[in-house]
Amino acid sequence: MGQIPSKYLEQAADALGTLPGIGKRTALRMALHLLDRDLQEVEQMANAIVSMRKNIGYCKICHNISDTEICSICSHPKRDHSTICIVESIRDVMAIENTNSYSGVYHVLGGIISPIDGIGPNDIAIVSLEERLQKESVSELIFALPATVEGDTTIYYIFKKIKHLGIKTSSIARGIAVGDHLEYADEVSLSRSIMQRLPYNDQMLL
Amino acid sequence: MGQIPSKYLEQAADALGTLPGIGKRTALRMALHLLDRDLQEVEQMANAIVSMRKNIGYCKICHNISDTEICSICSHPKRDHSTICIVESIRDVMAIENTNSYSGVYHVLGGIISPIDGIGPNDIAIVSLEERLQKESVSELIFALPATVEGDTTIYYIFKKIKHLGIKTSSIARGIAVGDHLEYADEVSLSRSIMQRLPYNDQMLL
Secondary structure (H helix, E strand, O other): OOOOOOHHHHHHHHHHOOOOOOOHHHHHHHHHHHHOOOHHHHHHHHHHHHHHHHHOOEOOOOOOEOOOOOOOOOOOOOOEEEEEEEEOOHHHHHHHHHHOOOOEEEEEOOOOOEHHHOEOHHHOOOHHHHHHHHHOOOOEEEEEOOOOHHHHHHHHHHHHHHHHHOOEEEEOOOOOOOOOOHHHOOHHHHHHHHHOOEEOOOOOOO | OOOOOOHHHHHHHHHHOOOOOOOHHHHHHHHHHHHOOOHHHHHHHHHHHHHHHHHOOEOOOOOOEOOOOOOOOOOOOOOEEEEEEEEOOHHHHHHHHHHOOOOEEEEEOOOOOEHHHOEOHHHOOOHHHHHHHHHOOOOEEEEEOOOOHHHHHHHHHHHHHHHHHOOEEEEOOOOOOOOOOHHHOOHHHHHHHHHOOEEOOOOOOO
């Protein structure tokens, strides 16, 4: 990229370059673009980002992003509250909602078990899932986790934990390519894999 | 993109979506990524952007971005101060510097004449160029403006204004595709078009 003629420009470009999918060249173009904008607009953007990070809240029931204590999905009277879809992240909730093929509720784990990354069962929302299953009347649990070793490990761990409750469990059909994350799947494949979910038991992975 | 579950998230994604080349989907991914970062890191990014917009300075001579009154190019003793390359923007200075094939100095117009966009000769740094040519001892002016109608109009306008000074003028070879902007040209083509610059006279465009 050659020399950047100002440390302010360089710092802004460096900061923007930490965003996912943004290389050095694109970050510099973004920074130069921001220089051409009104100060007020630039401040507004900066405030929007910081305000989001500061003020965002999470649903007390499912841990999805929410501006209210209980999110719009959990508080919706027409959703099927006896079916819980277990997902890794809020991105996955959005991806599934976009398919318009699921009318149950969610439980966002906030991660998956990954010993390599130092993420164990206690680092994700498994305890709150167990508490939820004891309090609520749940008839089916759908695992919609990534088709990776970590996803399989997480399903297996949760399945073992809640097996004694006798709740029907299923895993979305692995119609999505192995190794792929849900948020990158196309909506048709993702929709189909929810429709074609299979009963889950501990023989499946072994 | 379906519904975004929080107005904070939506506002941040909307703000990021105003950056060049960032669509709605990418903006949302960026916003969600920022949610996973430490508040301190997010504030640092926001500050870097605002601080850049507030504090950036421009060289008093060539109008390139600079943290000092006179930029590092204009104050460099080994640059050829008798050759001035006229460019549209600071992006173009960076692009030409990256070719390592030019040792003169620059004059950044900060735009080109474009009646459609309401940009006239007085909206860009032409007066300061004239003043500069009267003060400094300049032997050659190189026009390195986009190969567009607006670029040609700007060259023609400046050429008419400064013709009486009898300074040698040239335009970079139009080896770059017609309609293309300099910042998107590859370095080899851009370097070659500086080498193969042609003497400029008012017959060229007619």
